[in-house]
Amino acid sequence: MTRSSPLLEVKNLHVRFETLRGVLQAVNGVDLTIFPGQIVGLIGESGSGKSVTAKSILNVLSTPPGITDGEIWYRGRNLLELSAKEMSRLRGQSIAMVSQDPMSSLNPVFTVGEQLRDALLWADIVQNTTGEPSAFNLINRFTSAGRRRFRQAAAQVVEDLRQVELPAPHQQVKNYPQQLSGGMRQRVLTAMACAGEPDLIIADEPTTALDVTIQAQILMLLRELAQTRGVSILYISHDLGVVAQLCDRVAVMYAGEIVEEADVRDIFENPQHPYTEALIRATTMASEDDLVEIPGEVPNMLAPPKGCHFWPRCPKMVEQCANEKPRLAPVGQDHESKCGRVHGEWI
Amino acid sequence: MISQPLLSVRNLTRSFPVQGGFFNRTVNHVRAVDSISFEIRRAKTLGLIGESGCGKTTVAKLILRLIEPDRGEVQFNGEQVLDFDAARLRAFRGRIQMIYQDPYSSLNPRMKVKDIIAEPLEIHYRHKYSAVEIQDRVADLIKRVGLHQNDLSKYPHMFSGGQRQRIGIARALILQPQLLLLDEPTSALDVSIQAKLLKLLLQLQRVMQLTFLFISHDMRVIQLMADEVAVMYLGRIVEYGSVEEVFTNPRHPYTQALLAAMPSPDPGKRLDRLVQLKGEIGDPSNIPSGCPFWPRCPQKIGDVCESAPPQLLPVNETTTVSCHLYHDPTSGEKSYLGASDDSLAQH
Numbered sequence: 001m002t003r004s005s006p007l008l009e010v011k012n013l014h015v016r017f018e019t020l021r022g023v024l025q026a027v028n029g030v031d032l033t034i035f036p037g038q039i040v041g042l043i044g045e046s047g048s049g050k051s052v053t054a055k056s057i058l059n060v061l062s063t064p065p066g067i068t069d070g071e072i073w074y075r076g077r078n079l080l081e082l083s084a085k086e087m088s089r090l091r092g093q094s095i096a097m098v099s100q101d102p103m104s105s106l107n108p109v110f111t112v113g114e115q116l117r118d119a120l121l122w123a124d125i126v127q128n129t130t131g132e133p134s135a136f137n138l139i140n141r142f143t144s145a146g147r148r149r150f151r152q153a154a155a156q157v158v159e160d161l162r163q164v165e166l167p168a169p170h171q172q173v174k175n176y177p178q179q180l181s182g183g184m185r186q187r188v189l190t191a192m193a194c195a196g197e198p199d200l201i202i203a204d205e206p207t208t209a210l211d212v213t214i215q216a217q218i219l220m221l222l223r224e225l226a227q228t229r230g231v232s233i234l235y236i237s238h239d240l241g242v243v244a245q246l247c248d249r250v251a252v253m254y255a256g257e258i259v260e261e262a263d264v265r266d267i268f269e270n271p272q273h274p275y276t277e278a279l280i281r282a283t284t285m286a287s288e289d290d291l292v293e294i295p296g297e298v299p300n301m302l303a304p305p306k307g308c309h310f311w312p313r314c315p316k317m318v319e320q321c322a323n324e325k326p327r328l329a330p331v332g333q334d335h336e337s338k339c340g341r342v343h344g345e346w347i
Numbered sequence: 348m349i350s351q352p353l354l355s356v357r358n359l360t361r362s363f364p365v366q367g368g369f370f371n372r373t374v375n376h377v378r379a380v381d382s383i384s385f386e387i388r389r390a391k392t393l394g395l396i397g398e399s400g401c402g403k404t405t406v407a408k409l410i411l412r413l414i415e416p417d418r419g420e421v422q423f424n425g426e427q428v429l430d431f432d433a434a435r436l437r438a439f440r441g442r443i444q445m446i447y448q449d450p451y452s453s454l455n456p457r458m459k460v461k462d463i464i465a466e467p468l469e470i471h472y473r474h475k476y477s478a479v480e481i482q483d484r485v486a487d488l489i490k491r492v493g494l495h496q497n498d499l500s501k502y503p504h505m506f507s508g509g510q511r512q513r514i515g516i517a518r519a520l521i522l523q524p525q526l527l528l529l530d531e532p533t534s535a536l537d538v539s540i541q542a543k544l545l546k547l548l549l550q551l552q553r554v555m556q557l558t559f560l561f562i563s564h565d566m567r568v569i570q571l572m573a574d575e576v577a578v579m580y581l582g583r584i585v586e587y588g589s590v591e592e593v594f595t596n597p598r599h600p601y602t603q604a605l606l607a608a609m610p611s612p613d614p615g616k617r618l619d620r621l622v623q624l625k626g627e628i629g630d631p632s633n634i635p636s637g638c639p640f641w642p643r644c645p646q647k648i649g650d651v652c653e654s655a656p657p658q659l660l661p662v663n664e665t666t667t668v669s670c671h672l673y674h675d676p677t678s679g680e681k682s683y684l685g686a687s688d689d690s691l692a693q694h
Contacts, residue, residue, distance in 0.1 A: 045537040167626065213604055213605065214627070215610070216607075220620050279538060283538050285542070288549055291543070292542065294539040297540075
């Protein structure tokens with residue numbers, strides 16, 4: 001892969017939520033770089049901050065509003081400094097999102113054909129108007145330009161659904177989301193995400209709710225999207241198996257921080273952080289010995305441990321781990337680990 | 348020593364009416380479980396694997412007679428479960444306990460942990476045990492499942508998913524059951540928590556000589572936990588054998604596809620598009636005639652698959668398969684053809 005300039009660069013991202021019980025630091029200094037056409041996997045267990053990281057890229061954090069700090073550079077612009085209008089031009093067009101639950105992401109009172117058509121219409125409107133795109137254009141059938149736009153989008157729907165390999169797209173466009181299976185809904189969402197021909201798709205556990213044979217089909221579809229259209233994908237998952245199958249580069253998140261980042265082969269063959277190592281063994285489960293204890297639970301982020309966030313559960317911890325904060329430092333070519341022992345900061 | 352199996356199930360069948368149309372007439376039947384037979388030996392684990400909607404959970408409920416079967420028989424310790432009257436059924440249910448998938452909805456939020464764990468004793472042996480005896484048994488169990496004595500007076504919401512699942516296990520064990528029906532006990536948990544829980548289950552099985560029926564859609568979990576595996580598709584068992592045989596030498600095309608779709612945490616072994624199944628999981632209310640798998644089957648041999656339902660017949664001493672590839676459907680007798688090219692050439 002040619003290392004051109006990065007498509008997305010997240011620098012020192014912090015997200016905190018002010019709750020009644022105190023400040024919750026959900027994301028704590030995350031750096032992430034995605035190159036064009038690259039599939040980057042963000043792995044972590046529940047509560048590690050991976051979805052919050054993804055949502056803050058699109059500035060769609062749900063309530064209570066997260067307070068975001070840092071820089072998110074996308075094509076020379078810092079997304080955190082964009083106005084709401086500029087951001088909404090970007091959303092769904094340059095950066096699209098596919099979420100975990102395909103049922104709650106689709107509207108149950110419109111057919112999937114209508115919903116995809118509207119996504120295509122909106123993409124067309126945003127691309128062909130300067131200034132603020134008007135939602136009025138979505139229903140504008142009063143001018144010849146509006147009717148032409150409408151016909152084009154409606155004609156495009158079946159073709160787009162065929163591209164995501166939805167079976168019998170002619171019939172499915174007339175169906176409502178609840179008439180489709182989980183895998184088919186996820187295909188419709190993928191088609192909608194592609195409507196604006198985005199450069200980056202953020203996929204938040206899109207296959208978690210699916211059966212394994214259907215999951216394999218969706219993974220293959222995403223991989224082909226990246227190959228044929230040059231789309232970059234930020235793939236969020238808790239399943240190391242899925243990430244190993246799909247991604248080019250992997251970042252492991254723990255308690256709001258990236259603890260290890262490397263190319264996919266490198267990280268699975270040569271994990272450098274004790275947490276990554278334990279996760280890989282727990283996923284492989286080749287024998288009972290692989291059921292290694294990661295003792296304890298994910299820390300309470302209202303009161304994270306001092307020093308390295310992982311030390312209370314780490315089998316290799318030494319005294320310094322509990323007191324000093326490790327840096328994310330190189331441990332090999334394009335391979336970084338946030339373990340003070342591994343890159344020789346201490347011991 | 349070949350002992351009598353603890354649980355043996357013969358030709359268990361259950362279909363549910365689908366109501367609709369005018370006056371809610373019965374318009375169709377869903378064959379949820381269709382002529383299922385298996386045996387579980389003492390202190391062993393049978394893994395029941397299949398995709399959503401294939402009837403795995405219904406099998407567990409049929410065994411407990413939470414749903415009454417249409418046909419078939421269930422033998423537990425040599426006794427006919429379906430002939431039990433109410434009193435004997437209650438005693439039988441004390442010998443078999445179920446552990447549920449969702450650790451959030453399966454514990455009463457208004458009861459303290461000690462009351463949750465002790466409740467089965469109250470139900471099954473009212474007034475038989477003194478408060479001190481109950482307290483001792485609860486205290487012993489909470490230790491066995493890896494929780495602390497202080498946790499006994501807490502409420503379920505104060506625990507994480509993994510800890511709640513441990514409470515569910517303690518509640519199931521207090522009646523000293525012989526058989527545990529585990530319905531996807533780890534699929535709602537993070538991978539490191541899942542590993543710990545599986546380890547706990549293996550330990551408990553060894554110490555307490557428990558027998559498991561382990562229901563899961565995750566091949567890796569089944570491979571680790573089970574001694575024997577039954578693969579279900581649309582209400583039928585399509586392959587049944589020892590875990591080594593089924594995983595190293597899968598015979599049914601569906602088993603092969605499940606294994607091929609399993610995302611391996613090894614980036615060197617990527618999913619191969621060519622061996623992936625096409626199409627969606629079949630609709631249980633509209634099961635295809637002949638072999639239920641033929642519309643998706645990559646190795647369909649001809650019309651026989653669409654017309655004649657294959658029988659579940661042995662291919663060697665340990666494995667039975669329901670596929671025309673291995674049994675000549677034209678000869679009435681039970682054959683051991685194997686999948687040699689000669690036998691295929693006839694079709």
